[in-house]
Every structure is written in structure tokens, then in C-alpha cells.
Amino acid sequence: MIAEVGHYALVLALALALIQSVVPLIGARARDGALMAVATPTALAQFAFVALSFVMLVSCYVGSDFSVRNVFENLHSAMPLIYKFTSTWGNHEGSMLLWVLILSLFGALVAVFAANIPDTLKATVLAVQAWIAATFYLFILTTSNPFLRLDPAPFEGRDLNPILQDLGLAIHPPLLYLGYVGFSISFSFAVAALIEGRIDAAWARRVRPWLLVAWMCLTAGISMGSYWAYYELGWGGWWFWDPVENASLMPWLVGTALLHSAVVMEKREALKIWNLLLAILTFSLSLIGTFLVRSGVLTSVHAFASDPLRGVFILAILVLFIGGGLGLFAWRAPLLRQGGLFAPVSREGALVLNNLFLTTACATVFVGTLYPLALEALTGEKISVGAPFFNTTFGPVFACLLVALPFGPLLSWKRGDLAGVAQRLAGAFLVALIGLAASFVLEGKPLLAPLGVGLALFVITGAVTDICERIGLLRTPLATVLRRAAGLPRSAWGTAFAHLGLGITLLGIVGETQWGAERIVSVKPGDKVAVRNYDVTFDRTFNRTGPNYTELAAAFTVRRHGEIVGVMEPSKRNFAARQMTTTESALMARGVSQLYLSLGEVNADGSVGIRLYYKPLVLLIWLGGVVMVLGGGLSLSDRRLRVGAPKPARAKAAVMVPAE
């Protein structure tokens, strides 16, 4: 029964989405309040039904109902409860259900919280949301139904891919999807603006909270995914330029650009058309990400199972929304009233420069990710594009962005004073130079490392300088400083924290990639391996049993200058149901640096192959991500987003009468 209820609820959600995608739109065109008012209850009911459907699937998983094919393929009855729960989305069908759950959640949130936006805009936005929802419900019901039954029901399931049996699965996919799908709201707002033929500063303010939420979730999702790959895969790497990772990085880059350019629109009513284009592109890239991961075009950890029909269906969705969105843009955007122009040296100018670098960086990632697919389709030649490609293309572009970054927030609107800003950044320059020199003297060798440290410190102290300047630290009495700090808009704190986080991440990346040490050796009990200031002694191996696996663990004693600092126990887990072995690495944090130990082959003579890494500053990579998300949160709590947009005077409103 449970599975059937879930299936039926999803069908009802599809029916509601179809109503919601047509009726409010007709209402908005005809200015009929009653028809437009249909959007809110349908959006809420749609969410209720998808939520019901999702809860039903979860209960099939938690209750180990192997008569459901999807559960049979991805669950083992001995799994701990938390993993039974997360298995729900540890497969293609379930993860698509999570995708539409989040989509309908955002639709419902817009219906509830977007109280002070014009009725026609709200109705159109919700209708566009329903178009997206309807196509995805259709996709799930026709090609990826998680509720199909098996008869007779098997006694035991085939277990979840062991690599996914980790707490990371509980956090990474939901966060990533919140980010991907969150960008659908700005897409819907952009399409609605194009349909309505009007866009103004208030539009940017209305979109901003949704953008911020999506951006925060995507940032956290990418950061979390990177840490998960780092500790789970056992290679000690945290970013592989894998197409699937790139698929999440591309919407992040363009979404970040949109976050910045929307500010220009809000403050100066400029870059209107550019904003619309970015909003469409951001969600398009999210859809491309979904396509790359879900269609089976790529094979990776993330590609659960491939079915050609699914690929074709997702490709059709892609063409429909990206083609449709860009087509609508090409048709309607020229009719919108142009925004103002501005001086190149100004805050606006700096934000445009930011957009230029971010979109160019995204374009290089796009080429590197899709070129192999295109080449194979055209010539049959198979190539792989790896880290060296991205280091030489993405690297320099992003480095330029980082050099320019500290200048941006210090420039004033309309007309900035570059010399004045450079003077105020003198402290940051100095800190960066000292850092550069110190790391050159202390660590030397790869010249890239001191330069990277200098750049990271420049970004970090630049963010601190920004705040100090605003609150007048060291220039005014302390009481005034505190009063100013309290009165400073939260968005200013948000900007500083987000930039600070980026600098911290960069520092971690430089430390890990340039100064890391690696030992790959074979050891026998009693052997000692040294890395940096640490000695690691192999003591013994022993067996352990988990709920659905057995593992062979090895105990190592870690000493620093001869003094014991702890024990590390990496292991090899063997999952019987899938006859699969995973490597569980052992991590030991020393400040923000880490020792990383993972096991290789265990030989008959008792010797073990090990990988031992010393990873300096590695934790800063993810700590920076946390600080960036914190910045997003501060910005989200800004008062101006709560009070809502000021009502523009009728005469001043940038109304464009559609040429009909």
C-alpha cells in the first residue's frame, strides 16, 4: 500500500502542477484576480503531495520493504537506521524524487513569503515554477519511478554502494540540490520579467533572498562534497576536476556573478538585461549538471545507473528550458528599457569586472568539461581533460579576479578613486608582501606557493580593511567604532565574511597543494615511516565486524619528535552483499593541518602498503567554505531584504508596454 500511496501522490502533484502552469498565467494576462489566486494553493498542495510521496518512499526504505524494486536494489536489512534513511536518495530514482521535493518546497516558499510582490508577477513566477515541476514529475513517472514493485518479493536487498554508506550522503546531496534547485527561483523571476516585459530595481531586491539561499546551500554542498571525497575515497585529494564536480562548480561561478550583478541593478538600475541572462544561465547550468550526472553520459561515483531513455528525456527537458529561456530572452530582452551606464572606475565597474572574470572562468570549465563529450560524438576520439588543463586556464583567470577583489568593496558608487583605495589597501599590500617573503624564506622552492600565500593574505586582510574602514577603527574613539559596527548593514558584514572565506580557502589550497608531503611505502609490523616532523609506527593488524561489513584495521602509533601524540587506525572494509572493498582512511588533525593515512594491499607476509600524507593547512579549505556560507547568512539577515522593496512611484516605474 505504502508504495502505491506514494506513486498516486506523485501523480496528483503532476496534475496540480499542470493546472498551476496554465491557469495563473491566463489570469495574469487577463488581470483576473481569481485565476491568479489559484497559484498559491496549488503550489502548497503540490508540495504537500510530493512531501507525502517522499515520506512514503522513506518509510519503504526504513521498513526494508524489499517488494519495492528500488529498495531491493539499494538496501540491506542489516544497515544502520541512518543509512537506511539516506539510502532513499542514494540512487537515481530516489535522488530525482528529492530533487522535485526541493523544487516544490521552493515553490511553496515563494507562495507563502512573497507577499509584497505584485500579483501578476507572483502568478507568473509560480506558473513558470510549475512548468519545471511538471516536466520533472513526468520524467520521474515515465522513466524513473521509485515505486515499482517486485513479485515475488526477495528476502534480502542488494545493499547500497558502500562508498555511499557514510554520513556525507545525509548532507551533501540535499545541500547541493537546495542550491541547484534554488536557482530555479531566479530563473522563474527572470522568465516572468521577460513575459511581463518589465524589470526594475525592486525585481533585483525580490530575487536577492532566494539567490542568497541557493548560493549558500550550493557553497556548503560543494564544500561538503569535497571533504567527503577527501576522506572517503582514500586518495587524499579534495578536488579532481571530475566532470561531475565541474557540473556543480559552473552554476556556482555564474550564480556568484549573478549575486554581484544583482546588487548593481538594485542600487543603480543598470545591467538589467545582463542580470536576466545570468539568471537564465545559472539555472541552465544547474540543469546541465543534472543532465551530465543523471543521463549516464558520464560514468563516475555519481552516475548510479544509466538508461538511454532517461538521457534522452533529460536532454529534451534541457533543450526545452535552456532553449526556451534563451529564446524568450532573445525575443523580449531588446524590448526592455535600457539601464544606465556608468564610469569604469567605480563600485559598479568593479562588479562588472567581477562578472567578467567569473563568467570567463566558468566558460573555461565549460569547455574543459564538455569538449571531450563533443569530440567523442563528432570524431569518436576519446580524450580526458584533467587537472593540468584547468590549472592553466581556470587558474590564471581566477587569480586575476582575486587580485582585483579587495579593491571592489572599497570603491564608492558612481565614481571611484582608485589611488585612494590603493592607499587604504597599503596595509593589506604590506601584510601580503611580508607573508610572501616569509613563506619564501621558510619553505622556498615552488615559487607559486609564496605568490599564492601573498594573494590569499591580500584577500583576507583586504576584507578586514574593508570593515575597519567602514567602522573607522583606529581613527575614531572606541565608542563611536562600536556604535558604527552595530549600525553597519548586515550585508556589509556579509560581503566581508564571504571574501574572507574565499581568502581562507585559497590559503588552504596553497598549503595543501604546494607543501604537502607524501609517502607511499610497504611496511611490516614495527616499521617506522617519517613524514615532516612526525613518525608513524605500524603496530599490528586486527579484525572488526560492523553491521553489514567486516573490516581489517591496522593500528599505527604517531609520534612527534619522539613523543606519542595519538593512534591512527585506517582499515579496509569488505561488504559481503556487493562483494566490494572500500578503503577507510584515518585522519588526525594537528591544528588546521592533517595527517592522512590509508591502507593499500595487505599481503600474506604481514606487510601492508600504506599511503601517508602530511597535509598542511588543509582544513582551511573547508573552513573557508563555512565562513563564506556565514557571510551569505549575514547578508540574508540584512534589514533591507525583510522590509521588502520600496514601492516605486507609478510614473517612475520602468514599465515597458509590450509591442503587441
Added chain:
Amino acid sequence: MTRKQRRLAMIAGGLSVLAVAVLLVLFAMKDSIVFFNSPTDVVEKHIAPGARIRLGGLVAPGSLSRGEALSVRFEVTDGNHAIAVTYQGLLPDLFREGQGVVAEGTLDGAGVFKADNVLAKHDETYMPKEVADALKKQGHWKDEYESKKSGPVLP
């Protein structure tokens, strides 16, 4: 500056950044792209020693031997030709004789492939797509590879 000049300056700035990016991409394309080859390709195309390639196929059963200091030697085959591969380091969990593998590295003068990276993916049913295609092309694809991939085996 007039409106027109400002717009021109902005467009010129944008285009110059894009041009630099295009140059970087072309430069990187020349140097850092790695072609995938099956053992037959390696023999037929006369791949030059020292050129960086990816070699994919099945690990020939019985060919794996271990030496000193984590060095291993095995053969990668596609049924028609086999190439000897040497590698030093830890092999991935899913590396097994008779299963698909992709190795990245260069050929030495004697025709031995020196791998610096060996990939076997994260799933027991996984057959690297390149390897599957190469096997099909050589006519050595066996249905049993596919059957492992297909749906559940019912009780």
C-alpha cells in the same frame, strides 16, 4: 567619456579578457589533453614513446606480479594485443585480474607502458565506458560483462 565611448571601452575590456581565456584554452588543449587508446590502438597507431596516453582494457588473468617496494607489473589486453604495464604505488580497491582498468602514463622505448596513475572505478559492476567500447570494437565483448550490469538477479 561619452556614452558610446564608455560602451566601447567596456566591450573592448570584455573581449580582451575573453581573448586571453581563449588563448589559455588553446594552449592548454595542446599540452594537457590525454588520448585514450586500447592496446590495439597502441600497436596500430605506433604511439611514440614518451607521449602521454591513457591505456584501457582488461587486466590479463595471471599476468599480475609484484616486485620490490610496491612495484607491480601486469598486462592490459583487449583480446588482440596485450601491453605490459609497470606501476609503482598502491592499486585501487577494485583492481582485479580479468576486470577493466584504465592506466595513465607513457610508453618507454621497449614498448612497456609506465603508468603513474591506475584507475579502476568505484563499483563492482563498473566497466569503464572507454574499455567497454574498445572491447566491442575488437569483437571481444562478452555478454557476461553486460549481464553483471543489468537488473537484479531475482531469487
